[in-house]
Amino acid sequence: MSNVSEYELGGVRVNLEAQSVCHGEQRLELSQKKYFDVLQCLIEQYPNWVTREQLIELVWAGNHYVGDKAINNAIWHIRKSLAEIDPDVQYIVTKRGHGYRLAVEPVLREAASPEPNAVRSFPANGWGLGAGLLLLTAVLSWLLVWRGGADSSEIQLTPAERLTNYPGSEFAPAVDPSGQWLAFAWARPNQVSDLYIRALAGDGEPRQLTFSEQSEHGPEWAADGKGIYYVERGGVEQDTVQSTCRVKYLELATLARNTISDCIVDLNTHLAVHPSGSTLAVNRSEPGIFNSGIYLIDLKDPSFPARRVSCGDECKYEDRDMAFSSDGTRLAFTRRSDLLSENIYLRDLRSGEERQLTRDESDIKSLSWDNSDRRIVYTSKVAGKRRTRVVDLESGEIGDLELQGASSLSRVPGSNRFVYSAGNTGKFISYLDLGGDLKAAMPLLHANFNQRSAHYSPVHRKLVYCANESGAMELWVSNLDGSEREQLTSLGGEVVTPRWSNRGDRIVFVASDRAEDGNQLLVIDFATRAISKVEPEHHNYSHPTWSPDDRYLFASVSDGGEYFAHRFDLAAGVDETLGDMPVMKLLSVGDGQVLFTSGPEGGLWSAELDPAGLAWKNLRQILSPEVFASLFNWDVYGERVFFQRNFRRNSQRNTGGQSQVMAFDLSSGDTTALALVPRGSLDRLSDFSYVPERDWLLFTQRESYQSDIYQFELRD
Known part of the structure; x- marks a missing residue:
């Protein structure tokens, strides 16, 4: 048995081998490994000052893209955790322009360890x-x-068994408490989804439960098995989509329905029923709070106000999907910190304590406990690829299961069997030939990997787009026909929404920040391939664009609340907020005029930018939300605005639940329908891009989605 380093800071013990910070029997949670590494660096450098440059070299291995935000957050979290012990003690001091130093002398102690050679020094390369x-x-x-x-002791995965194979898509399966009945949502071709039920075993015909013009999905069984909670989303006008959202209860004996709660129209709503049957968890929000959180609804007294267990607008994240443990004492849930990061957390419902279970996930699709409550099985989507994983709550180990395209996963009660939906998730670049007589979406770039968010440069006659060909989602460039393809970035994470500058010399895009929560706004020089970070930093960026003279960048920015338009002067390093109205995407069309979409208000807006106060002048809505419902799928060229318009099922309009590609003339005010595209085939988070030489409109298209329900079993 050998000794490892342990230090005391006042009454706090810092163990370098266990990477723990303790006070008595209490263990302080620093939440991220980098925070502990910063603390260790300050201990080992004491009594010297540690500069920001040294922290980047020692902790972040010289990655100077990290920037000030990561260091500030690390120091803040360390101070916050140590303040829980004694708020009157200043553990870390800051010397402006110089760095940081411990204010309390670390005293070396010897701690026993069963592992030989376990003392970890902190060399210059960080490891x-x-x-x-x-x-x-x-x-x-x-x-x-x-x-x-x-x-x-290994986990054995039984071969997946297909349970459904109906026309269209079957998804969101849930099995009743007896383990005999399967409820699911079924969207027939070109129709919205309804709820169905059938025996789990065998291949009997399903029984339809809902028959409305709205979309019903997300079924969750009541604890007594006599009814189903579900989400109803739909429009109230003849030509709108998803304008209302309700959580309802369906009694199986009578098919009577009651509204339990409102939900958010433009957010995927998730439900979970407490094992006692007394509480329903739902992710939603309320007036005055922007970020979605988890609310607990008292089912015995639905009139009692729902209790929010997530924090409000003071936090920079939103909580989404959730699942109760079988004893009802813990809640596993997913937390999205920005557009490119989402991970699983565990909350003790008695103490309120939380801990993070996963890292470096980007889009959690579902999660469920195993039968022993020792593991959580979940599905996620990283770099455009779906994967199924298991996290062990005791060891923290995470492993992959060999399931293809899985989502909407849930456990069969009383067993280690799981049901899930699986289908195609491919995305590719398509175009509409606007000059042709017959306008149909045609594949432009289509391969055995995902391609999305193309933007065209008339200067180079080239496309920039995102693709996961290398295993990560990176930036690529090619000719319009896909030839001379070249990978531009090797960041190893997620990149989204690239856009050429008007001169074609630079490309702006948003990328995940693996060193810290949040994402980052980056610019790549097309000639040199050098990447620079736009300063100052914010938490979350969305859909950056350029000013006509390329002097400014515009982007929607959120630091935990609503998105607002910001203008970045790249030469001066100045960042300014535009107006006081929430903005999701903004395009500058010259002479100080901008067009933008606003999440809360909806529709397409026009304004002039007052250079003096950066306020909106002559602000007006030029297209209503009923006509212009898309936040991102639109582009401007000359006097034409191209955009996506959705429809509900409506025999009078004969649209069959399709989407339309539209053109709006800014001069005349005329709106023209250009083409029909299949319902749900346009990626709603990507952008349109116009190709003037060909009179083409580019967009990201999803493969015609078809999913079935499967079953598998985990065996130890």
């Missing part, structure tokens, strides 16, 4: 040989446990 060997051992152990091998 020592001993740490590398420990990491390699951990990785090999993980591979043996989750990827295969001969140990009897």
Whole structure:
């Protein structure tokens, strides 16, 4: 038995091997490994000052893209955690322009450890040989446990069994408490979804439960098995889509329906029923709070106000999907910190304590407890690829399951069997030939990997777009026909919404920030391929664009609340907020005029930018939300605005639940329908891009979605 380093800071113990910070029996939660690394660096450099440049070299391995935000957040979290012990003690002092230093002397103690050679120094590159060997051992152990091998304790995955194979898409399966009945949503071709039920075993015909013009989905069984909670989303006008959202209860014996709660129209609504049957959890929001959170509804007294367990607008995240443990004492849930990051957390419902279970996930699609409440199975989407994973709550180990395209996963009660939906998730670049007599969406770039968010440069006659060909979602450039394809970035994460400058010399885009929560706004020089970060930093960026002279960048920015338009002067390094109205996407069309979409208000808006006060002048809505419902799928060229318009099922309009591609003339005010495209085939988070030489309109198209329901079993 050898000794490892442990330090005391006043009454606080910092163990470098366990990477723990404790006070008595209480363990302080720093929430991210980088925060502990910063604290360790300050301890090992004491009594010297540590500059920001040193922290970047020692903690972030010289990644100078990290910037000030990551360092500020780390220092803030360390101070906050230590303040829980003694708020009157200043543990870290700051010297402006110089750096940081511990104000309390760290006293070295000796702590016993069963592992030899476990003392970890902090070399200049951030990692020592001993740490590398420990990491390699951990990785090999993980591979043996989750990827295969001969140990009897391994998880065995039974072959997936198909349960449905109906025309259209079946999804969101849920099995009743007896384990006999399967409820699911079924969207027949070119129709919205309804709820159905059938026996889990066998292949009997399903029984339809809902028959409205709205979309019903997300079924969750009541604890007594006599009814189903579900989400109803639909329009109230003849030509609108998804203008209302309700959480309802359906009694199976009578098919009577009661409204339980409102929900958010433009957010995927998730439900979970407490094992006691007394409480329903739903993710939504309320007036005065922008970010969605988890609300607990008392089903015994629905008139009692729902209790929010997520924080409000003071936090920079939104809580989404959730699942109760079988004993009802814990809640696993997903938390989205920005557009490109979403992870799983665990909350003790008695104490309110939370801990993070996963990292580096980008889009959690569902989660469910196993039968022992020791593991959580979840599906996620990273770099355009869906994967199914298992996290062990005791060890923290995470492993992959060999399931293709899974989502909407839930456990069969009383077993380790799981039902899920699986279908195609491919995306590709398509175009409409606006000059042709017959206008139909035609594939432009279509391959065995995802391609999305194309933007065209008339200067280079080239496309820039996002693709996961390398395994991560990176920026690529090619000719209009896909030839001379070249990868521009190697960031190893997620990139979205690239846009050429008007001169074609630069490309702006949004990328995940793996060193810190939030994403980052980056610009790549097309000639040199050099990437620079736009300063000052914010938490969350969306859909950046350029001013006509390329002097400014415009982007929608959120620091935890609503999105507002910002203008970045790249030469001066100045960041200014535009107006006081929430903005989701903005395009500058010259002479100080801008067009933008606003999430809360909807529709397309026009305004002039007052250079003196950066306020809106002559603000007006030029297209109503009933006509212009898209937030991002639109583009401007000359006097024409191209946009997507959706329809409900309506025999009078004969649209069959399709979408229309429209053109709006800014001069005349005329709106023209250009083409019909299949319902749900346009990626709603991407952009349109116009190609003037060809009179083409580019957009991201999803493969005609078809999904079925499957079943598998985990065996230890």
